[in-house]
Amino acid sequence: MPANDRPPLWLRPEHGTRGPKPAHTRHAVAVAGIKIADTEGLDAVSMRRIAAELGTGTTSLYRYVSKKDEILQLMGDEVVGELRGTVLPADxxxxxxxxxxLMRETALRHPWFPALASGRPNHGPNSLWWTELTLSPFDGLDLGTDELLANLGTLSSFVLGHVQSEMADQEAARLSGLSHEQWMDREGEYGPMIMGSGRYPRLTRVMVEAETPHAADRRDRWFEAGLERVLAGIAAHLP
Incomplete structure (x- = not known):
């Protein structure tokens, strides 16, 4: 049966009824993919690489998945499974x-994960559990389903956008060889010309007065400040 004609991954039994019993599991496939992606990036994940990680032939992977897209689904669901046991506060x-x-911590642990989380929903068991959990804070708030989804989507977009900014800053440091402090010191040499030109009064005020860009915990500060503004926006639209 062609791969596109097969039932969705989560509707198929993990072990087929025919042929020899698989030597591995979907869990093992997912863990192998995560190991590769964490160290080398998502582009490095392939059927061949995972087979090598598991010590098996590439063709044997088709006992578990029909294409790479299904490996990514397994990987994403496995990462969400790290959050099992989460208990949410009542408020x-x-x-x-x-x-x-938790979303931020998970994404920073697995830098490739935001790209998957930003796409189509994953309907694996861990992802379904997490979705159900993230819907629960709105119980009793008299929200329509579309409003509820808009709130969660706004929160998710903020977190994933912030994480991508953090990772971009880390990548810039890696490529330039300059820490944030070293980069700020170097750019500071350009400051007097910017401020002295008189053309950028708003930016000049930021350069003179802002403290957060220089703080060691600036990423945490910006995240928490942005999060509070997202929550304020959600509160403003509650019935």
């Missing part, structure tokens, strides 16, 4: 804070 604001912080 909806505190619950959403917890969700946002």
């Amino acid at each position: 909806w604001r505190d619950a959403l804070r917890t969700i946002a912080r």
